[in-house]
Structure formats: C-alpha cells, structure tokens
Amino acid sequence: xxxxxxxxxxxxxxxxxxxxxxxxxxxxxxxxxxxxxxxxxxxxxxxxxxxxxxxxxxxxxxxxxxxxxxxxxxxxxxxxxxxxxxxxxxxxxxxxxxxxxxxxxxxxxxxxxxxxxxxxxxx
Numbered sequence: 001x002x003x004x005x006x007x008x009x010x011x012x013x014x015x016x017x018x019x020x021x022x023x024x025x026x027x028x029x030x031x032x033x034x035x036x037x038x039x040x041x042x043x044x045x046x047x048x049x050x051x052x053x054x055x056x057x058x059x060x061x062x063x064x065x066x067x068x069x070x071x072x073x074x075x076x077x078x079x080x081x082x083x084x085x086x087x088x089x090x091x092x093x094x095x096x097x098x099x100x101x102x103x104x105x106x107x108x109x110x111x112x113x114x115x116x117x118x119x120x121x122x123x
Contacts, residue, residue: 031114033101
C-alpha cells in the first residue's frame with residue numbers, strides 16, 4: 001500500500017511538472033499588419049523585414065518565439081515567428097506580416113480582434 005501511494009505521488013508530481021513547463025499563455029486584443037513601407041527595413045532582431053514571411057512584432061516576447069494567431073471573427077489561424085518589437089499603436093497586441101494577414105483574412109480591415117497563444121519558455 002505504501003509503495004502504491006509513493007508511485008502515485010511521484011506520478012502526480014511528474015504530471016504537474018510537465019504541465020507547468022509546457023504551459024500555454026494566451027492574450028486577446030487587436031492585431032494589425034505591417035505597412036508596405038517597412039519592406040526590406042531591419043527589424044529589432046536584425047533581420048530584414050519581408051512581407052512574404054510568416055513573422056510578427058510583439059512588445060515583450062523573445063525573438064524566435066512561435067505564436068499562434070487566431071482571427072476571432074472567422075476562426076482562421078496562423079503560426080508566426082516573433083522577430084520585431086511593436087506594435088506601438090494603443091490597444092494592439094501583435095503586428096503580423098502581410099502574408100500572415102492574408103491567411104488570417106484581415107487585410108481589407110487592417111485590424112482584427114485576435115487571440116494569440118504561445119508556450120512559456122523554460123527559465
């Protein structure tokens with residue numbers, strides 16, 4: 001009986017540990033996309049901005065973070081890689097490239113209600 005309890009406690013500790021390591025974080029707010037005038041300019045990460053790549057700007061996430069972006073209005077989802085800082089417009093949580101905006105169906109509107117999710121990096 002004592003061995004079974006120890007094994008259960010150990011198994012529960014492992015599950016809790018794995019859950020906290022792979023914890024998904026979500027944010028909701030307005031998303032927008034980069035204007036064409038930024039094409040070819042350097043991003044905060046040092047990469048050249050390319051409208052045809054699946055990239056994004058976020059104020060705080062580490063460069064290289066993969067972010068799932070969902071357009072709340074139509075349910076379309078894309079995965080982008082953070083390589084820049086921004087957006088700097090009030091109330092916006094992410095700026096995506098034009099390619100990502102096309103896939104999300106938000107080019108005509110320019111701004112959309114989005115939900116973003118990403119895994120927390122290990123410390």
